[in-house]
Amino acid sequence: MKTLFTSVLLFTSLILFGQLSKKQKILGERFDSYSGQIFYFEDFLETELYIKGAEQTFKANEANLNLVTKAIEVYRGGKIVEIARKKFTKVAFNKNGHEISMIPSPLTDGFIFNLYETPKYRFFHEILPTIENRIYNIPGKVYERNFVRNKHTYTLYIKDEPHTVELKKKGILKLLGSEADRVAKKTKNKLKDEWDVVALLTALEQNS
Numbered sequence: 554m555k556t557l558f559t560s561v562l563l564f565t566s567l568i569l570f571g572q573l574s575k576k577q578k579i580l581g582e583r584f585d586s587y588s589g590q591i592f593y594f595e596d597f598l599e600t601e602l603y604i605k606g607a608e609q610t611f612k613a614n615e616a617n618l619n620l621v622t623k624a625i626e627v628y629r630g631g632k633i634v635e636i637a638r639k640k641f642t643k644v645a646f647n648k649n650g651h652e653i654s655m656i657p658s659p660l661t662d663g664f665i666f667n668l669y670e671t672p673k674y675r676f677f678h679e680i681l682p683t684i685e686n687r688i689y690n691i692p693g694k695v696y697e698r699n700f701v702r703n704k705h706t707y708t709l710y711i712k713d714e715p716h717t718v719e720l721k722k723k724g725i726l727k728l729l730g731s732e733a734d735r736v737a738k739k740t741k742n743k744l745k746d747e748w749d750v751v752a753l754l755t756a757l758e759q760n761s
Contacts, residue, residue, distance in 0.1 A: 583633075584621065589701030593618040593666075593680070594646065597628050602636060603643040611636075618644070618655065618664065620682035620701055651751075663704070668747055674754045675710035678747055707747065720746060725753075733757055 584591050597615035602625060604611055615628040625636040625644055638657050646653045654667045663681035670676075681704040688697050707718050709728065716728055722744040726734045736742075736756050742749050 599647040
């Protein structure tokens with residue numbers, strides 16, 4: 554019985570590894586000439602898309618925002634399906650049970666993510682992706698790379714008052730106050746990225 558269980562577990566692992574390798578191959582083949590942040594999320598997430606003119610939303614188990622094509626990419630049936638920016642009004646991503654909504658920016662070619670929202674705090678991230686073509690000279694060879702350079706704007710609302718912030722620990726803690734400093738130390742939060750800010754806001758409200 555133990556041998557059978559081990560065999561089933563190994564077979565399942567091989568299937569999952571094969572699926573993961575196939576997805577990585579599909580993604581890598583298209584963007585091997587690019588460097589920088591190509592996708593918004595590190596992993597493809599469960600997603601609900603609000604399509605223009607559609608009565609019902611479209612749900613996907615694996616989707617992400619491609620910062621090169623500026624389209625939502627859905628991995629389904631071993632293939633990547635693109636949903637262009639002009640075809641959706643809103644996208645809701647599920648990251649570890651936490652809903653993150655995104656809309657195309659009305660003023661730029663970027664996107665606005667609502668990373669956290671409660672009556673006390675709201676935290677928004679606007680990202681504007683651009684592509685730079687770079688030429689590199691090395692002995693005996695000249696080659697080109699496309700670099701994804703993203704402009705980031707973070708806005709933290711405390712109650713209804715907006716504050717444009719940088720992802721710097723000292724500035725964020727000064728804005729949020731001594732309780733945030735205490736919670737950050739207790740949870741060993743270094744505030745290195747936007748997800749650390751979300752974790753801090755969550756912990757603050759849980760401790761209030």
